[in-house]
Amino acid sequence: MSKIIAADREKRRRFFKQRVPMYRKDPVLYAREVLRFEPDGWQQEALMDLADNPKVSIKSGQGVGKTGMEAVALLWFLTCFPYPRVVATAPTRQQLHDVLWAEIDKWMSRSPLLNETLKWTKTYVYMKGNEKRWFAVARTATKPENMQGFHEDNMLFIIDEASGVADPIMEAILGTLSGANNKLLMCGNPTKTSGAFYDSHTRDRKLYRCHTVSSMDSTRTNKENIDSLVRKYGWNSNVVRVRVRGEFPNQEDDVFIGLDLIESCGSKIYELPKERMHPQIIFGVDVARFGDDETVIYRNTRGKLKIAAKHRGQDLMATCGYIVQQYKKIIREFPEYEGRIYVNIDDTGLGGGVTDRLREIKREQGLSRMFIIPINAAEKIETDTYTGKEAAEHYNNLTTHMWATLKDLLENKDIEIEDDDETFAQLSSRKYRMASNGKLELERKEDMKKRGLDSPDRADAAALSVYLGKIKKYTGSAPSKKAADVLRKENYWNR
Numbered sequence: 001m002s003k004i005i006a007a008d009r010e011k012r013r014r015f016f017k018q019r020v021p022m023y024r025k026d027p028v029l030y031a032r033e034v035l036r037f038e039p040d041g042w043q044q045e046a047l048m049d050l051a052d053n054p055k056v057s058i059k060s061g062q063g064v065g066k067t068g069m070e071a072v073a074l075l076w077f078l079t080c081f082p083y084p085r086v087v088a089t090a091p092t093r094q095q096l097h098d099v100l101w102a103e104i105d106k107w108m109s110r111s112p113l114l115n116e117t118l119k120w121t122k123t124y125v126y127m128k129g130n131e132k133r134w135f136a137v138a139r140t141a142t143k144p145e146n147m148q149g150f151h152e153d154n155m156l157f158i159i160d161e162a163s164g165v166a167d168p169i170m171e172a173i174l175g176t177l178s179g180a181n182n183k184l185l186m187c188g189n190p191t192k193t194s195g196a197f198y199d200s201h202t203r204d205r206k207l208y209r210c211h212t213v214s215s216m217d218s219t220r221t222n223k224e225n226i227d228s229l230v231r232k233y234g235w236n237s238n239v240v241r242v243r244v245r246g247e248f249p250n251q252e253d254d255v256f257i258g259l260d261l262i263e264s265c266g267s268k269i270y271e272l273p274k275e276r277m278h279p280q281i282i283f284g285v286d287v288a289r290f291g292d293d294e295t296v297i298y299r300n301t302r303g304k305l306k307i308a309a310k311h312r313g314q315d316l317m318a319t320c321g322y323i324v325q326q327y328k329k330i331i332r333e334f335p336e337y338e339g340r341i342y343v344n345i346d347d348t349g350l351g352g353g354v355t356d357r358l359r360e361i362k363r364e365q366g367l368s369r370m371f372i373i374p375i376n377a378a379e380k381i382e383t384d385t386y387t388g389k390e391a392a393e394h395y396n397n398l399t400t401h402m403w404a405t406l407k408d409l410l411e412n413k414d415i416e417i418e419d420d421d422e423t424f425a426q427l428s429s430r431k432y433r434m435a436s437n438g439k440l441e442l443e444r445k446e447d448m449k450k451r452g453l454d455s456p457d458r459a460d461a462a463a464l465s466v467y468l469g470k471i472k473k474y475t476g477s478a479p480s481k482k483a484a485d486v487l488r489k490e491n492y493w494n495r
Contacts, residue, residue, distance in 0.1 A: 061215030086136035091164035164269025191263035284464025347374035426459035
C-alpha cells in the first residue's frame with residue numbers, strides 16, 4: 001500500500017513539474033487542475049491579468065468571491081515560481097487570519113499535491129525544506145515596517161480590503177516592488193474617495209489593470225438581500241453603490257454621517273486598539289413603534305459596537321427578556337469587568353413599558369449592576385455637564401445630539417462597529433437641516449418614510465449605545481473620573 005501511495009505522489013509531482021510553464025502563464029488552468037476551483041468570469045479575467053501585469057486592482061460589492069480569488073492567486077504564485085515571497089495583508093487581524101488565511105487553508109487542504117509540498121501555519125505557508133526562502137506570510141497592515149524588508153525577484157503582495165489600508169503603509173508596499181517579477185493585487189469594497197486604492201481606479205489607472213465587480217452579476221451572492229437594499233435605499237444610494245455595485249460613494253452635502261466615515265470604523269477594516277477602549281459597557285435599545293419596525297438591542301462593549309439582538313413586532317415582554325439575557329451574557333463574557341452596565345432605552349411610546357417592566361425584573365432578580373436609563377427624544381438635552389451645555393448650543397433636540405455623539409466617535413476613530421448592511425445604510429441615509437434658531441436638526445422619521453425609507457431602528461440603537469448624556473440624571477453621578485481618565489482628554493467620553 002505504501003509503495004502505491006509513494007508512486008501516486010511521484011506521479012503528481014512529475015505531472016505538476018511538466019505543467020508549471022503553462023501554469024505560470026495561465027493561473028485559471030492552475031486553479032482548475034490543482035485546486036479544483038472553478039473561477040467565475042471576472043475571477044478568470046483578474047487572474048489572467050495578474051499573470052500578464054505587475055499591478056491589478058479590483059473594487060467590488062460584497063460576497064462576489066474576492067477572498068477565494070486571492071487564495072488562488074497566492075497559492076498559484078507560491079507554487080509556480082522559484083523562491084518566491086508572498087505577503088498577504090489586511091487592515092485587521094480578524095479579516096486577515098479568520099477570513100483570508102482561513103480561505104487559503106481551505107483550498108490548500110483540498111489539493112493532495114499542495115498538502116504534500118506545502119506547510120500551513122497560522123501566519124506562514126512555506127515549501128517543505130525551504131521555509132526560509134520559499135514562503136507566504138500574513139502581516140496585518142498596521143505599521144509601514146510590517147511591509148518592509150521583503151526583496152526577491154519573484155514577489156507578490158496581496159492586499160485585502162484595500163480601502164482600509166493607510167497611505168504610509170501603501171507607500172511602503174509600493175516602494176518594495178522593484179524586482180523583475182514583482183506583483184501587486186489589491187481588492188476591496190470601494191469605501192472612500194481618497195488613498196492609494198481610490199487612486200488606482202482614478203488618477204493612477206494607467207498603471208493598473210482595473211476591475212469593477214457588481215454583486216448583482218455574481219452567482220455567489222444572495223439576490224434577495226441585494227434586492228432588499230436596492231428597494232429600501234435606491235440604486236444610487238451610497239450603500240448600494242459601495243456594497244452592491246462596487247462603485248465609490250458620492251459625497252452628499254445634506255447627509256449627517258457619510259458612509260465613508262462609517263466604513264472607516266467598520267470591523268472589516270478597523271480594529272479598536274486596546275489603549276483606546278472605553279471604560280463603559282452600554283446597551284442601546286430602540287423599541288419598535290409600529291408592527292413593521294424592528295426592536296433592536298445594540299451592545300457597546302468598551303467601544304466595540306455590535307447588534308446583540310433584534311426582532312420584529314412589539315412584544316415588550318420578549319424585549320425585556322432579551323435585555324436580561326444579554327446583560328447576563330456580558331457578565332459571563334467579560335468576567336474582568338466589574339463596573340456598571342448601562343441600559344439606554346428609547347422611552348418614547350411603547351419603550352416606556354419596557355422601562356417599567358425592566359425595573360421590576362431588576363428588583364426581582366437582584367440585577368445590581370444594571371442601570372436603566374430611559375431616554376425620551378422629546379426631552380431637552382441635559383445641561384449639567386460640559387458636553388450637555390455645549391450640545392444644547394449646537395443641536396435642536398436630543399436625537400440629533402445622540403447622533404452627533406456617534407459621529408464624533410467615528411471621526412476620532414474611538415469606536416469599532418460591526419459590519420451590518422442595514423445599520424450602515426440607515427446611518428448614512430439620514431439627512432439634516434439648519435433649524436430657524438440656527439441649530440442643527442436631524443431629519444424626522446416621518447420625512448424619511450416619505451422618501452421610502454424604513455425607520456432607522458438599528459442606527460438609533462447604535463446611537464443610544466454610545467450616549468452618556470442622561471446617566472447623571474438617573475444614577476446621581478456621571479461616569480467616574482478614574483474611568484474617564486483612561487481615554488484621551490479631547491475625547492467625548494472624558495468631558
